[in-house]
Amino acid sequence: MSAVRAGDADALAAQLSAGADPDVRDEHGTPALCLAIEAYADEVVRLLVTYGADPDRCGPDGVPPLRKAVDSGSPAVVGAVLHDAAEWRRHREAELLAARSLARHWYEAGAETELRRRTGAQGAVVRTRVQDDEYTGVDAFSLGGATVRDGHAAILTDLEKALGLHTSFEELLDRALTRPDQEHAAWTASTLLLSHRRDRQTWDAAALLLIDPDPVHRLFGAEVLRLTHLFDEGEEDRFAAPALELFLDRSAEETDDAVLTELLTGLADHADPHGDEALLTHAAHPDPRVRHAVASGFGRLSPAFSATVRKALLDLMSDPDAGVRQGACRRVADGRDRAPELAEAMAALLDDTSRPVRVAAVHGLARHDDERCVEGARRLPPAPPGTSYEYDLDEVWRYERRRDGR
Numbered sequence: 461m462s463a464v465r466a467g468d469a470d471a472l473a474a475q476l477s478a479g480a481d482p483d484v485r486d487e488h489g490t491p492a493l494c495l496a497i498e499a500y501a502d503e504v505v506r507l508l509v510t511y512g513a514d515p516d517r518c519g520p521d522g523v524p525p526l527r528k529a530v531d532s533g534s535p536a537v538v539g540a541v542l543h544d545a546a547e548w549r550r551h552r553e554a555e556l557l558a559a560r561s562l563a564r565h566w567y568e569a570g571a572e573t574e575l576r577r578r579t580g581a582q583g584a585v586v587r588t589r590v591q592d593d594e595y596t597g598v599d600a601f602s603l604g605g606a607t608v609r610d611g612h613a614a615i616l617t618d619l620e621k622a623l624g625l626h627t628s629f630e631e632l633l634d635r636a637l638t639r640p641d642q643e644h645a646a647w648t649a650s651t652l653l654l655s656h657r658r659d660r661q662t663w664d665a666a667a668l669l670l671i672d673p674d675p676v677h678r679l680f681g682a683e684v685l686r687l688t689h690l691f692d693e694g695e696e697d698r699f700a701a702p703a704l705e706l707f708l709d710r711s712a713e714e715t716d717d718a719v720l721t722e723l724l725t726g727l728a729d730h731a732d733p734h735g736d737e738a739l740l741t742h743a744a745h746p747d748p749r750v751r752h753a754v755a756s757g758f759g760r761l762s763p764a765f766s767a768t769v770r771k772a773l774l775d776l777m778s779d780p781d782a783g784v785r786q787g788a789c790r791r792v793a794d795g796r797d798r799a800p801e802l803a804e805a806m807a808a809l810l811d812d813t814s815r816p817v818r819v820a821a822v823h824g825l826a827r828h829d830d831e832r833c834v835e836g837a838r839r840l841p842p843a844p845p846g847t848s849y850e851y852d853l854d855e856v857w858r859y860e861r862r863r864d865g866r
Contacts, residue, residue: 464492469503482513492607497528497537500609505540506527509832515541515552523566526555532560533571533609535601535645536593545622553623560619566612567635572601577603579604594644619655629665630656632822633680642683649753651680655687663688663699667706675716682710682719686726704730711738717747724750728757735764736769743772748781755779755788764797782814784861789817793824803828804844810836815843823852826859833859 461484463472476482484492493513496504509515518524529538538559543550548556566574581604590609592598613635620627634648634651639646654662662684669681688750689703703726711723711750724742727735739754753783755776759765765773776788789809790801811830818840825833837856 461486461492461495464496464501464504464508465499465832466810467496467499467501467504469501469507472504472507476507476511477644484510485519488520491517491525493517493525494519494523494528496701497525497532497541500532500534500537502534502536502540505537506543509541509543524555526559527562530559530566530612530615531608533566533598533611533615534592534651535596535598535611535614536638538615539618540591542618542622549622549624556619556623559615560623563612563616564621567638568614571599571608571610572603573613575601575603575606575608579606579798583607592645595643596648597643598645610639611645617646617649617653627653629662633677636680639678639850640677640679646679646737651683651687654684655691657757658688658692658694658699663702668707670710675719678714678716678719679722682722682726686722686729688730689726700730704732708734708738711742714789717745717750720745721747721749721753724753724757728753728760731760731762736766740768740772743776748779748784750789751776751779751781755784756791758791759795759797764799765795770797770799770802774801774805777809782817784810785809785812786817786820789820789824793820793827798828803830804828807828807836815841819850819852823855826855829859829862831863 462468463475482492486492486495491513493508494517496508513525515525525550526538526541529541532538552625563827569577572587575585583603586602588600588602590600592609592611596614598609598614600607600609607857617627617632617635632654636647636650642649644749649859654666666681666684666688669677670685672678672681685703687705688842689699691706692699707723707726707730711765716722724739726736736758739757742750743754745751745754755773758769758773773788773792774786776784777792779785789806803825806824806828807830808823809817812818812821817835822840823832824835825836833856837853843850
């Protein structure tokens with residue numbers, strides 16, 4: 461229970477694997493699974509479910525785990541409870557349908573409105589942005605000692621997917637537009653679901669949005685198209701040619717910086733010289749998001765960069781924005797061009813003011829078999845607390861193994 465309360469997934473995994481009871485209750489009679497849901501500890505929830513925690517075991521409030529998870533408003537927590545969605549659908553479809561109705565109620569009422577109704581509290585609601593899973597965030601609303609997250613649109617979408625229901629393109633677009641933010645779970649759930657359909661109807665609907673007067677609609681359409689091609693693992697690769705044509709045409713005319721960034725990111729997924737030509741026209745764009753997309757997209761499969769691309773990358777490696785410098789350095793690192801001036805540009809970044817840029821430079825020099833990577837890694841300042849493992853630095857010992865012939 462201490463591991464559950466602390467959200468310590470590693471400690472909990474060790475105890476569960478040694479035979480600890482996943483259905484243990486605290487001194488108030490609340491099961492570990494319900495405590496983890498209330499704490500928004502999705503990895504702990506997933507572990508408990510994996511080790512057989514009873515999905516019907518309620519606490520003193522009488523609310524079963526899945527309902528409690530939907531009420532929390534966290535798509536990550538609901539996804540952890542439904543660790544095996546197919547199994548839930550086979551044996552507990554009625555509960556999934558009830559959970560879908562509850563999620564729809566929250567979505568249609570709005571998180572803040574429903575929170576006020578349930579608590580009966582007055583006063584101002586405190587709203588904060590929180591990370592819900594590794595890739596997406598949501599807003600958390602707190603009032604009267606209660607907190608709820610506003611991920612119910614995403615939860616509704618995920619539950620319908622688990623039930624095998626086909627939600628229309630228009631409905632998924634509407635849900636995304638309630639939180640017009642590419643990093644919000646509501647937006648991401650809609651774009652991911654549509655991109656995995658890979659059918660002509662969805663493609664045409666998304667392509668039509670690219671000429672919509674509203675830039676948010678264009679952004680949604682561009683992301684669906686980009687992800688459709690990105691996730692297409694079929695041998696035919698039938699979306700490659702139409703995606704390239706659309707991204708080339710629209711990137712030449714797009715005026716919104718966010719939409720242009722998405723289109724240029726899509727271009728980067730194609731090994732086509734026309735893509736590099738289109739990227740070059742935006743290499744000096746005033747928005748750093750656009751310049752980052754340009755830097756990251758050049759010549760992914762080319763044996764060597766063209767002279768103009770190499771010059772653009774050298775310029776971007778000295779860009780005022782640290783993210784652009786890092787992106788350009790990574791592109792050079794992962795490319796196959798071994799021009800000496802590229803290595804010199806990376807070496808110049810070993811004293812950059814940004815630690816992530818310095819890490820990218822160390823990684824790149826190691827990939828280029830340049831001895832300066834060893835000293836660059838040694839001189840790196842300590843990583844800030846909470847920094848995840850930096851796999852890029854593993855390239856240094858790989859270089860040393862190659863150098864020493866072991």
